[in-house]
Amino acid sequence: MQPTATVLVYSDNARTREQVRLAAGKRPAADVPPVEFLECATLPAVLSALDAGGIDVCVLDGETAPAGGMGVCRQIKDEIFGCPPVLLLIGRPQDAWLATWSRAEAAVTHPVDPVEFAGALAGLLRARPAVDA
Template identity: 85%
Template sequence: MQPTATVLVYSDNASTREQVRLATGRRPATDVPEVEFIECATLPAVLKRLDAGGVDVCVLDGEAKPAGGMGVCRQIKDEIFRAPPVLLLMGRPQDAWLATWSRAEAAVTLPVEPVEFADALAALLRSRLAVRS
């Protein structure tokens, strides 16, 4: 039995967090483990959970308020030792340059498109789990 992968989902919007869960299902691809979600609605909750360790991938909502996912991404890349890879949810494709600025490893646009999202999440999980083993 494969271990589970832990995915932290940050958004102040419960509907966005639900879109991520539904797009992922039990696992985003057959060659990655099942996913366990940690949902956070505030920046302090994200930082506390990341400090505790054990997060494989972060999914951050770039449209979250008051702390947007792009700024949160940049902050965790600066402050968290060996920060997990980040999949950023952007409001518009034109925000791709901000995703690069934030140092996110991947980005997709909102609303979450299930196939595109699952492919991006699976790729990050594969890279993270390869480093972990």
Template identity: 80%
Template sequence: MQATATVLLYSDDANTREQVRLAAGRRPAADVPPVEFVECATPEAVVRELEKGGIDVCVLDGEAVPMGGMGVCRQIKDEIFRCPPVLLLMARPQDAWLATWSRADAAVTMPVDPVEFAGALAGLLRGRAALAG
């Protein structure tokens, strides 16, 4: 198992970013590595960080402004070679079809439920580790 997993977190809202960090904790599950967050407040910063490499999972805020996480997800799935898996934060369960349209790998609703979020993040990290292994 790698030493740490790097999670890109996109939201223009500092409170949302804090909710996500607190929900994930240091390690979202016992069988995945501890996580470190790279925080981005703009879509341009997301693309820059992904182009650098080293990101294991992206967490995107579907309600971010000026570009929501669903649009950012669709863009990075099209533009980033070997794009890491994406966990989308949605405002309403009824938006699940939009998460599918954006090609997100998983989605959870806001406000962030720590158990649901940690489980979804851990699942994507396990999948990423299986691909790397």
């Protein structure tokens, strides 16, 4: 059985979390493992999940309040040893510089475009270190 990749999805908006799940599907590309999702609506839930380990990629919504995904990204990059790569959802293309400031490895805009999102997620999954079975 092929191992799955765990994708943490942080957004205070249930519809955004659903869009992420639907855009990625069960497998965002043929050459990456199937994905399972861990949904978080609050910063404490994100920090707890990352402390527990086992997260392969984080998808953070930059429009979430009160703790936006860009600030959360920068915080976890500073505080979590071996922080997983981050795919940031940004409100507009002009916010790409903020995604760079936050140290996200990739960014896509709202609303979630399934092709663009799946491609970005697959790229981060491909880049992660191989785990020995």
